[in-house]
Structures are given as structure tokens and as C-alpha cells.
Amino acid sequence: MSKAGDKYDFPPHHEKRLQEKGYTISTLLNSGKYGLVCNGSATVNGSTINTAVKIIDLTKTSADYRNKFLPKELYSLDTLKHEFIIKIYDIILITNTVYVFMERADGGDLFDMLKDSAYKSGIPEPKAKILYKGIASALQYIHGRGWAHRDLKSENVLLNADKTIAKLTDFGFSTSCFNTQTGEKVLKDTYCGSPFYAAPEVLRAQPYDAFKTDVWSMGVVLYIMVNNKMPFSNALLQKLAKLDPNSKTPIQITKNSISNDCKDLMLCKTPIQITKNSISNDCKDLMQKQLDINTRTRIDMAHVLSHQWFK
Structure with missing residues (x-):
């Protein structure tokens, strides 16, 4: 069972695909019902910034979640932009895994x-x-x-x-x-x-x-x-x-x-x-x-x- 601080174990070929897009994933921050949240980085306008990464393995989710809740979540993340909503940098789908690169909140919750x-x-x-x-x-x-x-x-x-x-x-x-x-x-x-x-x-x-x-x-x-x-x-x-x-x-x-x-x-x-x-x-x-x-x-x-x- 993975715990906070463990290195993220990539599915085959995913790490290279993400690096080609300017993204990296390092260690686990926490885990929830529908996925993991890890430390990561993104290249934005030529600069590298620290991010959080929400990782959803679609093979481990229910059909109800995939068909009902996930599309609404991804739509919300992509369209709702406000200074007091965590910023989304990119949403990437590789085979059966969704990677959501977002602003990292270093003060916790x-x-x-x-x-x-x-x-x-x-x-x-x-x-x-x-x-x-x-x-x-x-x-x-x-x-x-x-x-x-x-x-x-x-x-x-x-x-x-x-x-x-x-x-x-x-x-x-x-x-x-x-x-x-x-x-x-x-x-x-x-x-x-x-x-x-x-x-x-x-x-x-x-x-x-x-x-x-x-x-x-x-x-x-x-x-x-x-x-x-x-x-x-x-x-x-x-x-x-x-x-x-x-x-x-x-x-x-x-x-x-x-x-x-x-x-x-x-x-x-x-x-x-x-x-x-x-x-x-x-x-x-x-x-x-x-x-x-x-x-x-x-x-x-x-x-x-x-x-x-x-x-």
C-alpha cells in the first residue's frame, strides 16, 4: 500500500509521454476514493513550476463514476476559473489514466x-x-x-x-x-x-x-x-x-x-x-x-x- 512520500509508480510509457509535454511526477501526497494526489512539476511559459497532480486510474473506478461524475468534474475543472479556485494547468489522458496537473497548495487544507x-x-x-x-x-x-x-x-x-x-x-x-x-x-x-x-x-x-x-x-x-x-x-x-x-x-x-x-x-x-x-x-x-x-x-x-x- 503506497503512502505519502513514496515515489509514484508509473504505468508503462506514461512517464516518457508526460515528460514530452513538459510534466513530471515525483512523490505521493495522499490518496482518496477515486485516485491519488502527487507532487509534480509543469513547464509553463518556459518556466518550471511546482504542481499537484491528481491521478485517476479509470480501471479502478465504477461505471457510475466514469459516466456520471468524472465528465462533470473534468468539465468544471476546465471551465471554472476564479482567483479563489485552485488553478488547473492541464488535463491529460493516457490509455486508462487521467492526469490533472494543478496549482499546489503548500499550506495544506x-x-x-x-x-x-x-x-x-x-x-x-x-x-x-x-x-x-x-x-x-x-x-x-x-x-x-x-x-x-x-x-x-x-x-x-x-x-x-x-x-x-x-x-x-x-x-x-x-x-x-x-x-x-x-x-x-x-x-x-x-x-x-x-x-x-x-x-x-x-x-x-x-x-x-x-x-x-x-x-x-x-x-x-x-x-x-x-x-x-x-x-x-x-x-x-x-x-x-x-x-x-x-x-x-x-x-x-x-x-x-x-x-x-x-x-x-x-x-x-x-x-x-x-x-x-x-x-x-x-x-x-x-x-x-x-x-x-x-x-x-x-x-x-x-x-x-x-x-x-x-x-
């Missing part, structure tokens, strides 16, 4: 950043505001192009070396939110992303507005940034995930260790309550508006960015 003891109680608001505004503007741009991300989480927020700039990455579950023939907005019914960041309507397997579920996930990201903990317990998520959307009987919650606020949230009665005293009222208000159970009143990304917290 938000999840790793919060492991630092300096952020034990969360990222201070002034710094969190700068990082969050960047990825929020990227998401507003994505939504403005008619696409939703659908896998927003701390691991998909990457940072530069000094951790002053955050960018979005990983468009494996991205999707267009409009019917290509009629131009009408369509609801989605594919369950995807991380359950800890998923909106209640996704966990309940209900058709959902992917723009609004992205806003919920961004609310979770903001909550984690300033608190360094998840807003919802695993027990709460399990209850939400098991809720029968067709049931006429309200879910029964008896565990004494679950707070009344969480119980109300599970019953879709009230928004999440945020009580940490060190968080400003404006920041709390923004999170509450994003983590709004009612999709009709949950704000969109334009209203997120125009919120008083950013003033």
Missing part, C-alpha cells in the same frame, strides 16, 4: 490547519473572515455559472504556504443546476458529499436545491473555522440520516445527552443556536442564516457576501 495548537479554539475572526470571504466569492462565482459544488468541506479548502489565502478544490460531485434544453432550474436527487456537511434535506433523501445545500455546507465550514469543532454530533447526523421522509410520525428523540437545541434542529423547528461568547453577533447571525432548516428562508451566496459580518 483547512482541516490540517485546525490541528495546529494555535487554532485550538478556532481561527480568530479577522483571519477567518479573510479566508472565508475568498472561498465564498468563489462559490458565488460557481453558482453564477449555474453549477453547484456539492462537496464543500474543510478538506476541500486549500491554503497557500503562509495560510493567508484559501481556495476551493475537488469538483468530483459538481453539477449543473439547470436543464440544458429548457433553461429551468432543476432539483437534484443524488446523495453525495460528506454527511457532516450535508444539509438536512440531503440526509433525508429529498430532492434538493443544490445551491441551497452548498450554502448550508459553507455554514458548517464557517462554524468549524471559528469554533474548531463540528456543529452537529454524530448521533444527531445518524438520526437525521435514518429519518423516513415519507413518515407521518415525528422522530422520537429520547437521549438525554442531546441538547434541546439539537432536538429542535432534528425536528426542523429552529435554526442552530450558537452560544460561544467570543464569536461576534454578526458572525453568529451569518451562520444562523446559512444553517437555516427552512430552505425557503436560507440565504444565498450573494446575501452571504453582502452580510454585515464582512463590512
Whole structure:
């Protein structure tokens, strides 16, 4: 089993083909469900720059992924260009392997950043505001192009070396939110992303507005940034995930260790309550508006960015 730091083992002839195009791959950074990410380099305008390389072996993926998710991801990577989205240099297919050469984030991801003891109680608001505004503007741009991300989480927020700039990455579950023939907005019914960041309507397997579920996930990201903990317990998520959307009987919650606020949230009665005293009222208000159970009143990304917290 390969681990971080191991040299990438090329399929026959791939290394030479990539070198002819000005690309190299060295060591493994990490691995995921659908492929590997390695260190690499690219020759751009005569200069060699360090890159990350996402490597997808198509023979090890499902037909559903190859036919449904991968084409959308590659289209998103190729067309969505924004200063706070990780830059793509090239996408190369050699036999059954896809190589995506992209901007390398030397500061790691938000999840790793919060492991630092300096952020034990969360990222201070002034710094969190700068990082969050960047990825929020990227998401507003994505939504403005008619696409939703659908896998927003701390691991998909990457940072530069000094951790002053955050960018979005990983468009494996991205999707267009409009019917290509009629131009009408369509609801989605594919369950995807991380359950800890998923909106209640996704966990309940209900058709959902992917723009609004992205806003919920961004609310979770903001909550984690300033608190360094998840807003919802695993027990709460399990209850939400098991809720029968067709049931006429309200879910029964008896565990004494679950707070009344969480119980109300599970019953879709009230928004999440945020009580940490060190968080400003404006920041709390923004999170509450994003983590709004009612999709009709949950704000969109334009209203997120125009919120008083950013003033």
C-alpha cells in the first residue's frame, strides 16, 4: 500500500509521454476514493513550476463514476476559473489514466490547519473572515455559472504556504443546476458529499436545491473555522440520516445527552443556536442564516457576501 512520500509508480510509457509535454511526477501526497494526489512539476511559459497532480486510474473506478461524475468534474475543472479556485494547468489522458496537473497548495487544507495548537479554539475572526470571504466569492462565482459544488468541506479548502489565502478544490460531485434544453432550474436527487456537511434535506433523501445545500455546507465550514469543532454530533447526523421522509410520525428523540437545541434542529423547528461568547453577533447571525432548516428562508451566496459580518 503506497503512502505519502513514496515515489509514484508509473504505468508503462506514461512517464516518457508526460515528460514530452513538459510534466513530471515525483512523490505521493495522499490518496482518496477515486485516485491519488502527487507532487509534480509543469513547464509553463518556459518556466518550471511546482504542481499537484491528481491521478485517476479509470480501471479502478465504477461505471457510475466514469459516466456520471468524472465528465462533470473534468468539465468544471476546465471551465471554472476564479482567483479563489485552485488553478488547473492541464488535463491529460493516457490509455486508462487521467492526469490533472494543478496549482499546489503548500499550506495544506483547512482541516490540517485546525490541528495546529494555535487554532485550538478556532481561527480568530479577522483571519477567518479573510479566508472565508475568498472561498465564498468563489462559490458565488460557481453558482453564477449555474453549477453547484456539492462537496464543500474543510478538506476541500486549500491554503497557500503562509495560510493567508484559501481556495476551493475537488469538483468530483459538481453539477449543473439547470436543464440544458429548457433553461429551468432543476432539483437534484443524488446523495453525495460528506454527511457532516450535508444539509438536512440531503440526509433525508429529498430532492434538493443544490445551491441551497452548498450554502448550508459553507455554514458548517464557517462554524468549524471559528469554533474548531463540528456543529452537529454524530448521533444527531445518524438520526437525521435514518429519518423516513415519507413518515407521518415525528422522530422520537429520547437521549438525554442531546441538547434541546439539537432536538429542535432534528425536528426542523429552529435554526442552530450558537452560544460561544467570543464569536461576534454578526458572525453568529451569518451562520444562523446559512444553517437555516427552512430552505425557503436560507440565504444565498450573494446575501452571504453582502452580510454585515464582512463590512
